[in-house]
Amino acid sequence: DQQVKQNSPSLSVQEGRISILNCDYTNSMFDYFLWYKKYPAEGPTFLISISSIKDKNEDGRFTVFLNKSAKHLSLHIVPSQPGDSAVYFCAAKVGGADGLTFGKGTHLIIQP
Amino acid sequence: NAGVMQNPRHLVRRRGQEARLRCSPMKGHSHVYWYRQLPEEGLKFMVYLQKENIIDESGMPKERFSAEFPKEGPSILRIQQVVRGDSAAYFCASSPLGGNYGYTFGSGTRLTVV
Numbered sequence: 001d002q003q004v005k006q007n008s009p010s011l012s013v014q015e016g017r018i019s020i021l022n023c024d025y026t027n028s029m030f031d032y033f034l035w036y037k038k039y040p041a042e043g044p045t046f047l048i049s050i051s052s053i054k055d056k057n058e059d060g061r062f063t064v065f066l067n068k069s070a071k072h073l074s075l076h077i078v079p080s081q082p083g084d085s086a087v088y089f090c091a092a093k094v095g096g097a098d099g100l101t102f103g104k105g106t107h108l109i110i111q112p
Numbered sequence: 113n114a115g116v117m118q119n120p121r122h123l124v125r126r127r128g129q130e131a132r133l134r135c136s137p138m139k140g141h142s143h144v145y146w147y148r149q150l151p152e153e154g155l156k157f158m159v160y161l162q163k164e165n166i167i168d169e170s171g172m173p174k175e176r177f178s179a180e181f182p183k184e185g186p187s188i189l190r191i192q193q194v195v196r197g198d199s200a201a202y203f204c205a206s207s208p209l210g211g212n213y214g215y216t217f218g219s220g221t222r223l224t225v226v
Contacts, residue, residue: 004154034214043116043203043217044155089154098168099145099157100215 003027004092006103014111019077021106023090026071030092034100035064035075038087047088048075077108085110116141116206116218117186124224125194133189133221137206144187145215146179149201161187194225 005024013019021035031052036044050057050064050073057064063076077084087107091100117136125131137144142163147155157171161181172179176194181187191198201222205215 006154036217041219043118043205043219045217046214049214091155098160099147099171100155101157102147102154104152104154 001026002104003030004090004101004103006088006090006106008106009104010107010109012109012111013080015082016079019075019080019084019108019110021075021077021088021090021108023073023075023103024071025073025092027092027094027101028071029094030101031095032093033064033066033073034091034093035062036089036091036102037084038089038105044089080108080110082110082112084108116204116216118202118204118218118221120221121219122222122224124226126226127195128193131191131194131198131223133191133202133204133223134186135189135204135206135218136186137204138208138216141206141208141216143207143209144181145205145207146187146189147203147205147217149203149220151200155203158189191223194223196225199223199225 003026034049035047037047038044048059048062048064050066066073087105089105090103144161146158149155159172159179160168176192178190201220203220205217
């Protein structure tokens, strides 16, 4: 049972344009959401997070939007840069739990 | 200030052998989390430890897997009598506080069972 779904295995975006990565979840008990970025042969790197009491959080070029009624969140990267090419994982946490539930990831490719 | 250190980076074991994966958290971090990533999958939570205590092992397989985080030294994830299905990337993350989920992950140990 996939509680966190990233339905696009890959996404190709031109450099300088906006990248939008999507994530859907099924567990209404999730109260905290995170995005991680992963390069090959490295561990995931924390990017940005959002609490379920908010609908938007911004950090530089990265903005995460949360739509609780749709159980959907998205990560916007603008402008996209070549170094953004990586696999992006959406993750979520149930209140009181210790572990994160991860999606399968979306491979973002930034085209020059 | 070194990051989370995992070793070995690559580990090959024959079926039935034991695998020991080590994780040294970042300096000052006393909370350690282990995750497993099977091919084409997302990371799956296995266990959460503080120094000398297992806090949450709800994601650990009931048999053959164990974890420890002693007072001195790295955290160890131990897999006894490995099977082909244990082949995966095992990631360790550390945090200075419980409840802080912007973890710092290590580069992982890639276990291959032949």
